[in-house]
Amino acid sequence: MATKIRPLQDRVIVKRLKEEERTKGGLYIPDSAKEKPVEGTVLAVGNGKVLEDGTVRKLDVKEGDRVLFGKYSGTEVKLDGEEHLILREDDILGVIEA
Template sequence: MKIRPLQDRLIVKRVAEENKTKGGLFIPDTAKEKPLEGKVIAVGNGKVQEDGKVRPLDIKAGDTILFSKYAGTEIKLDGEEHLILREEDVLGVIEK
């Protein structure tokens, strides 16, 4: 299924977390928290301003981002979990 986000929304796929700590300990699934990092799959056209102009988003498809813990709406696309976020829920872009 293909989906196109509207306005200032993004579709994000969470980045898989490590199962092991740096010290070599394995983390059970029950102790894991959902990662706050994800890869942007698709972006909307931009936010509509009060004067009617559209401001393009600073985030592009393919960017890796950090987002707030309770942000967005979880959806399933082709059996995989994704999030729909607003641009304001993004805390930063990870540059590698």
């Protein structure tokens, strides 16, 4: 059974895109030399950011969006054996549009 998680407030759950196994020239990249991708897919979003006046502003991202985020942003968590990232909406740099 898959774990269900609902992020709170302005947080989102992101699954990183898979790291490249080889360079464009065909060389194999060992795990120790791989850089973690800064791109991923939004799996879940919180209810929104609570503003100073107490109102809630909905997030600009939604489930299924492909997003870019900072290299050292967020908190890594393992869900059902897979690594995910919990980010605040402010940590998301942009949405990749098809």
